Amino acid sequence: ETGVTQSPTHLIKTRGQQVTLRCSSQSGHNTVSWYQQALGQGPQFIFQYYREEENGRGNFPPRFSGLQFPNYSSELNVNALELDDSALYLCASRRDSPPQETQYFGPGTRLLVL
Amino acid sequence: AQSVTQLGSHVSVSEGALVLLRCNYSSSVPPYLFWYVQYPNQGLQLLLKYTSAATLVKGINGFEAEFKKSETSFHLTKPSAHMSDAAEYFCAVSENTAGNKLTFGGGTRVLVKP
Numbered sequence: 001e002t003g004v005t006q007s008p009t010h011l012i013k014t015r016g017q018q019v020t021l022r023c024s025s026q027s028g029h030n031t032v033s034w035y036q037q038a039l040g041q042g043p044q045f046i047f048q049y050y051r052e053e054e055n056g057r058g059n060f061p062p063r064f065s066g067l068q069f070p071n072y073s074s075e076l077n078v079n080a081l082e083l084d085d086s087a088l089y090l091c092a093s094r095r096d097s098p099p100q101e102t103q104y105f106g107p108g109t110r111l112l113v114l
Numbered sequence: 115a116q117s118v119t120q121l122g123s124h125v126s127v128s129e130g131a132l133v134l135l136r137c138n139y140s141s142s143v144p145p146y147l148f149w150y151v152q153y154p155n156q157g158l159q160l161l162l163k164y165t166s167a168a169t170l171v172k173g174i175n176g177f178e179a180e181f182k183k184s185e186t187s188f189h190l191t192k193p194s195a196h197m198s199d200a201a202e203y204f205c206a207v208s209e210n211t212a213g214n215k216l217t218f219g220g221g222t223r224v225l226v227k228p
Contacts, residue, residue, distance in 0.1 A: 002157065002159075004157075031212075031214070033214065033215065033216075035216075040221075041220055041221070042118075042120075042204050042206075042218030042219050042220050042221050043158070043204070043216070043218050044218070045215050045216060045217065048214060048215060056214070056215050058215070090157055090158065092158075094212060101212060102160055102212075102213070103160075103212060103213055103214070105150075105157035105158040105159070106157050107155070107156055107157045108156075108157050
């Protein structure tokens with residue numbers, strides 16, 4: 001049990017739609033990261049939020065956006081869904097101190113785009 | 115830029131035999147290296163991490179990994195496989211000890227035969 005939860009667990013959308021995925025972190029976890037894991041591949045870093053501000057982004061287009069809230073929850077929004085967006089989306093969170101603090105992953109949301 | 119290559123997408127071992135999972139990295143800065151395990155329909159769990167304190171790192175569940183700078187490797191081993199070790203394993207690299215903005219390898223799926 002990591003204390004990081006994600007909702008929904010599964011989701012089916014059609015191409016062109018918009019989707020919002022949610023992550024709830026442990027109290028005090030002010031850094032949250034999102035990853036996309038396509039089937040049969042390793043996770044890819046999407047972006048990271050620290051104290052409600054984006055502070056790092058991987059190679060993903062602007063239609064991937066996020067929000068982080070003061071209550072340690074966060075969202076990943078994807079607009080104009082494409083078939084290739086089908087994947088497992090993972091969030092991970094941690095405290096920003098001490099520096100060695102481990103980050104914890106949630107179980108993920110599996111998104112299927114038809 | 116940082117990258118990770120995992121040799122072998124699938125490994126099959128007999129129960130009680132040695133588990134060896136290979137990981138090579140590329141990094142322009144001193145790397146911080148991680149091994150994660152993913153069980154079916156679950157998120158990622160940290161097995162161990164290298165943060166330059168010691169080249170031989172011991173982790174959970176009897177796993178250990180050795181950092182070899184000359185070979186740019188961080189291979190994961192376990193002396194005796196157990197049925198519960200069947201899972202997918204990911205090697206990852208980060209620019210800091212916390213494991214922010216991880217770059218993952220493609221993963222190695224381990225099958226344990228009775």
